[in-house]
Amino acid sequence: MLAPALERTILQQKINSLKKEKNAVILAHYYQEPAIQEVADFIGDSLELSKKAAESTADIIVFAGVHFMAETAKILNPSKKVILPDMQAGCSLAESCPPEAFKKLKAQYPDHVVVTYINCSAEIKAMSDLVCTSSNAEKIINSIPAEKQIIFAPDKxxxxxxxxxxxxxxxxxxxxxxxxxxxxxxxxxxxFREHPKARIIAHPESEPQVLKVANYIGSTSGMLDHVKNSDHNIFIVATEAGILHQMQKEVPWKTLIPAPAKEDNTCACSECAFMKLNTLQKLYTCLEKEAPEISFSEGIMEQALVPIQRMLQLS
Structure with missing residues (x-):
């Protein structure tokens, strides 16, 4: 039986060989496990990965993230094969906005501009005027004429x-x-009382009471840049704990502490169970078999592309 570290290295080598053989690119979100981040061609947040997907010249896009992210890559690359290591890797936020219910709300306010956070299904994007990410949301909202009213979904x-x-x-x-x-x-x-010199940094998806005590609020990539550029050396990080791997690589001399979750768990932090459904073995298998593949109707794809393109132009 191979040691776990050796087994991981061999699997990573096989993945790298398959990438070259199949002209594939691996896009990984910061919240993926470290072993996946290590074989990724690009690591980023939703906006960065959307841009990389739009620019890709690969024949196959392997999206190591969650379902809505892989959908976005497919919308931007309709002629390419987009695969996801685990099709069950969903998103609680995306699932909180069922298309039929949202359609009814939109019908009640026909004059409103519909802005949706990228963390939603292709069907919701297809009903939107603009899509945004946490990196560019403020810019997107400010681009809308002041006399226009706005529906914002799904993240309250x-x-x-x-x-x-x-x-x-x-x-x-x-x-x-x-x-x-x-x-x-x-x-x-x-x-914070235990680490009074620490700066609290938080993602804007966090609840208002957490944001109120944060020294910095920003997107995943924004938090990463803030920690890199700050003169401070201790940070309490209020977002999914997967970011700590890349963050620590960028600033190995700084102390990074995951913000504690309400429930006691193995890491005493907040982890996305959906993100962690993807594993190195599943990544290898999906690249080898070129499945499971993301697909949906051309009509949805064409409608959802419009607000995404508007976002990319504004960004």
Whole structure:
């Protein structure tokens, strides 16, 4: 029986060989396990990976992330094969906004501009005027004429943050991410008392009470850049714990502490169970078999492409 580290290395070598053989590219989100990040061609947040997907010249795009991300890659690359290591890798936020229910809400406010966070299904994007990510959401909202009213979906926490930042009143869909709502404010404050020199950084999907105590609020890539460029050396990080791998590689001399979750768990932090469904073995198998593959109707794809292209142009 091989040692786990050796087994991982051999599997990574096989994946790298298959990539060359099949002209494939691996896009991985920061929240993926370290072993997957190590074989990825590009690591990023939703906006960065959307741009890489749009620019790709590969025949096959392997998306090591969750379902809505792979869907976005397919929308941007309709002629390419887009595969996902585990088709069950969904998203609690995307699932909080069922297309039929959202269609009814939209019908009640026909004059509103519909802005949807990228963490939603292709069907929701197809009903949108604009798509945004946490990196560019403020810019997207500010691009809408002041006289226009806005529906923002599906993340209510990001929506509340944007209302505060832009001063625009928006009709918010009542959705949220279970990972970013899992942080315990009491435990976070206790942790800060133990590390009084630490700066608290948080993703805007977090609940308002967490954002209120944060020293910096930003997207996943924004948090990474902030830690790299800051003069501070200790950070409490309130987002999915997978970011800590890449962050620590960038600043090995700094102390990074995951913000504590409400529930006790193995890492005492907040992890996305959906993201962690993807494993190195599943990544190898999906590349070898070129499955499971992302597919949906051309009509949905064409409609969903319009607001995504508008976002990329504005970004």
């Amino acid at each position: 926490n990001l929506g509340k943050y944007l209302i505060q930042k832009t001063g625009r009143q928006m009709l918010l869909w009542d959705g949220s991410c279970i990972v970013h709502e899992a942080f315990s404010l009491d435990k976070l404050l206790q942790l």
